[in-house]
Amino acid sequence: MGRHADPFAPPGTSTPAVGGMAGPFAAPGAPGGYAQEQPVPPPPIAPDGPGQVPYGYPGGYGHPGPPGHVGPQGYYGWPGMAPMPSNGLGTAGLVLGIVAAVGFCLWPLAIIAGILGVVFGAIGRGKARRGEATNPGQALAGIICGAAGIALGIGFGVLVIATS
Template identity: 40%
Template sequence: MQPGQDPYGQQPHQDPTAPPPPPAPYGQQPSSGQPYDPYAQPPTSGQPWGQQQPYQDPYAPQPYGQQPYGQQPYGQPSYGGTPMYPNAGYPAPGGQQNTLGLVSMILGIASIPLVCCYLGLPVGIAAVVTGWLGKQKSAQGLANNSGQALAGLICGGIGAVLGILYIVLVIVGLNLPDTY
């Protein structure tokens, strides 16, 4: 491209809002006298052969290391390794750690109906422990779901108490003499 030439193909002192000239109708020759070929190379603008720039597809992939300003496109290997995409499969750094509160709430809610299967006590204890740890994470500012952790703590406590009560009632019921 020569200095002073517009990279977008506009001529100097040309109105950019003006419509382009219409192409020659099909079968007629343009004003240059040669037949119109839509697949032909664009005509040269009087430049000598050695100064012409070769056609370069702007959408073609660039050879490795020739990206502008040192940028690498997505999917290109960085440092010779596998393609890396931003945050591919990894949580954002400094993100919230809400797992303990969520697990506590799920275990706490599940511990109440599991009392009838003798699982209310261990699941309730697990809910209380994870709820306590979730509340500590929330107090440290590492999590933002203290309500879930508190719900898991309370439901887990209820499930553990009901589990103990159920086991006591089963043991007492087995030790009662048959009166009939």
């Protein structure tokens, strides 16, 4: 029985025979085609620490870990999520204030929208001050635009009533 060359071997290499010659994927200088058994070095660690705790690690991802183990947050279990900011009232105050300032020609509607814009803007400012919302500028703009809409609506209403 003759030996057949491996058709998938790279050019210039030979596959090991049963006798034990080095094959195409053997480590350089390895006798018999096998790499020497050497210890594998540990993976590198970033300067700021090993990073995120892997899945299934004690104390990670809500698993309470062994007794006496306290997680990185300082307490047991899942830390939970921070509540979403409630920016709705500040945004509503801004929208109503703009509607009041732009639509002052419809003076009864402008006065009502302006009052609602000032009220919603003030409530939104209070929420932003307590840390429940993240849009104190929009709430302030709602108060300013609402007050301008009220003033323009009253002025236009006086002008309409005085000229009729």
